[in-house]
Amino acid sequence: MEKSLKTGQIEDLIMYMKSRTNLDLAGYRPTTLRRRISHRMMVRGISDMEDYMNCLYSDPSELKNLTEEITIKVTEFFRDRDVFEYLDSRVIPGMIEDKIEKGQSGLTIWSAGCSTGEEAYSIAMLLAARIQGTGIRARVLGTDISEQACLLAEKGQYPAEKALKIPDEMRNKYIMKNGGTCSICPRVSKLVSFRVHNIFSDPPLKRADMVLCRNVIIHFKHSHREEVLNNFYSALSERGFLILGKSEAVSGDSYGLFRIQSPSIKLYRKIKGSA
Numbered sequence: 001m002e003k004s005l006k007t008g009q010i011e012d013l014i015m016y017m018k019s020r021t022n023l024d025l026a027g028y029r030p031t032t033l034r035r036r037i038s039h040r041m042m043v044r045g046i047s048d049m050e051d052y053m054n055c056l057y058s059d060p061s062e063l064k065n066l067t068e069e070i071t072i073k074v075t076e077f078f079r080d081r082d083v084f085e086y087l088d089s090r091v092i093p094g095m096i097e098d099k100i101e102k103g104q105s106g107l108t109i110w111s112a113g114c115s116t117g118e119e120a121y122s123i124a125m126l127l128a129a130r131i132q133g134t135g136i137r138a139r140v141l142g143t144d145i146s147e148q149a150c151l152l153a154e155k156g157q158y159p160a161e162k163a164l165k166i167p168d169e170m171r172n173k174y175i176m177k178n179g180g181t182c183s184i185c186p187r188v189s190k191l192v193s194f195r196v197h198n199i200f201s202d203p204p205l206k207r208a209d210m211v212l213c214r215n216v217i218i219h220f221k222h223s224h225r226e227e228v229l230n231n232f233y234s235a236l237s238e239r240g241f242l243i244l245g246k247s248e249a250v251s252g253d254s255y256g257l258f259r260i261q262s263p264s265i266k267l268y269r270k271i272k273g274s275a
């Protein structure tokens with residue numbers, strides 16, 4: 001069915017979605033779009049694109065379902081454990097020392113495309129342990145285009161089995177279990193806030209010490225990836241860190257903006273004065 005979707009029809013759908021939601025699908029890879037639209041058509045038992053457009057016009061719940069289908073939300077606590085181990089042992093201590101040396105007390109980390117918040121809370125757990133007794137105030141901002149994902153993130157309550165991905169020491173310290181659910185303890189949750197934000201079109205955060213944007217830009221067209229990376233460049237403070245997903249990389253025109261520090265965990269550092 002994917003191949004039978006004509007480019008003009010997809011463009012009509014993109015325009016309609018843009019007029020009704022905050023999602024501009026023009027930035028997403030056409031193959032991803034075709035696959036996701038076809039899947040929704042299959043779920044609704046519709047084989048003709050015109051019929052599917054009529055379904056979108058008449059049924060607001062389908063607009064929501066398609067948005068959810070395209071903005072894939074898969075995530076977990078400490079996803080790619082080696083990334084968090086590296087940050088904990090080789091990056092965060094240095095960031096804290098640097099702040100102390102400069103006489104600064106605020107440390108800001110932006111988790112962009114944070115889905116339901118597990119990534120933001122994972123980094124906040126590392127920070128909570130490391131800032132203790134240093135006088136540093138850490139703040140993690142989690143953002144996502146999905147309002148529903150941000151609401152769940154803010155709640156900070158998850159099915160108990162999700163906590164199994166959290167290293168034992170952190171789980172014992174920072175997770176409260178309550179029957180079938182688990183929640184984040186206030187010592188960690190008070191460091192984190194969430195906000196709806198579209199990384200294509202909303203102004204980037206300012207003066208972040210680190211941006212995590214993992215498993216998000218992989219779904220974007222190359223031109224839009226570069227736009228987003230440029231936004232992260234301006235969001236970062238001098239020599240700030242950028243972390244992408246394992247299958248993502250800085251490329252194209254953005255190449256001159258960041259220096260790779262660890263290829264295996266896709267950790268980059270902002271190059272001074274390159275913009």
Ligand SMILES: C[S@@+](CC[C@H](N)C(=O)[O-])C[C@H]1O[C@@H](n2cnc3c(N)ncnc32)[C@H](O)[C@@H]1O
Pocket residue numbers: 071072073074075076079112113114115116119143144145146149197198199200213214215216245
């Ligand atoms: C696969 S999840 C990644 C979650 C987390 N970063 C991780 O790696 O586990 C991708 C997230 O990107 C969000 N997203 C997609 N397009 C976005 C956009 N234009 N602006 C902000 N978030 C976006 C989706 O809503 C989804 O929650």
